[in-house]
Amino acid sequence: MSGAHIIHIFKPTLMNKGVLSFLAMAFGFTWVVAAIGFALDIDTISGIRYVVLGAIAMLGPAFAAIVQQRFIDREPWSGLGLRVNETRWPILLLTVLVGVVLVPMCLGVIHLLGDVLDIASFGHAAVTTERFVVAVKEMAVASGHGEQVNGATEALMRLPAGVALAALLLSAVAAAFTVNLPFMLGEELGWRGYLWQALGKRPVHTRIGLTGLFWGLWHAPLIAMGHNYPGHRIAGIGLMVIFCLFLSVLFDWTRTRSGSIWSSCVLHGLINGSAGAMAMFSWGGHELVGSIVGVAGLVTIAVTCVIVLLLDGTYRKALFTLS
Secondary structure, three states: OHHHHHHHOOOHHHHHHHHHHHHHHHHHHHHHHHHHHHHHHOOOOOOOOHHHHHHHHHOOOHHHHHHHHHOOOOOOHHHHHHHHOOOHHHHHHHHHHHHHHHHHHHHHHHHHHHHOOOOHHHHOOOOOOHHHHHHHHHHHHHHHHHEEEHHHHHHHOHHHHHHHHHHHHHHHHHHHHOOHHHHHHHHHHHHHHHHHOOOOOOHHHHHHHHHHHHHHHHHHHHHHHOOOOOOOOOOOHHHHHHHHHHHHHHHHHHHHHHOOOHHHHHHHHHHHHHHHHHHHHOOEEEEOOOOOOOOHHHHHHHHHHHHHHHHHOOOOOHHHHOO
């Protein structure tokens, strides 16, 4: 990217002043909440205190979007993409399918690179009943309920691994449309609501790049608290930025093609809600590599993006239009 192009992106037009104002509020809200958490010595091992802190921090982009859209720009709610009746349901359903296949694909990537090609940092993946039982026992012991699970081992051994994986993914779909939805709206109202609208006159690749960059950096204090990469809190910040840049292609695609932010909320909820399924069938990998938010996840998302772009010529054409 040339210096002139960078200057053009950040040229202080009225729209960009709105973007900068939105970003200042989104980052300010979340980072202040995180700073309070740091002062109170809260991190990912703090249990319910971290859960509450994280839930509040996630509201930063939504707060910024509402204030910027309604009270500063004085624009209608419709600009944030909240109208359910404008949602293209076939795209929403396709988005659900995309979200559901990410975990099986990522498990396949880990198995190929870790088990078949023997790259140790990717760890191992196996959709087997034996692995499922081991994972359940490990989680039960960690939560202090090992005795109860030991008595249910025989019943668990009769459960086909494919059924268990399908049940976990279906529960993630259900959660994405219900309990996860308000929390995902906390982020999506900002990134795929206000920011998507404000950058709408930019080329699609520019919008994706800027949104992914800001979205990734916004996570920095929570990553520093141990979120996603507890053993690599500084390196994790950089990897999260890369992860969000890759993921922004899928999120921009579903936001653009569905006509509302609800599809991106569902995709966001699905990805977050599928973490348990990954943990049940993969193990032993480096946390920066062998996970859905590591290198294995980046490979998975890159492949998914290619498939989506091959299937959706309309969006592909928009993405590769340079002006």
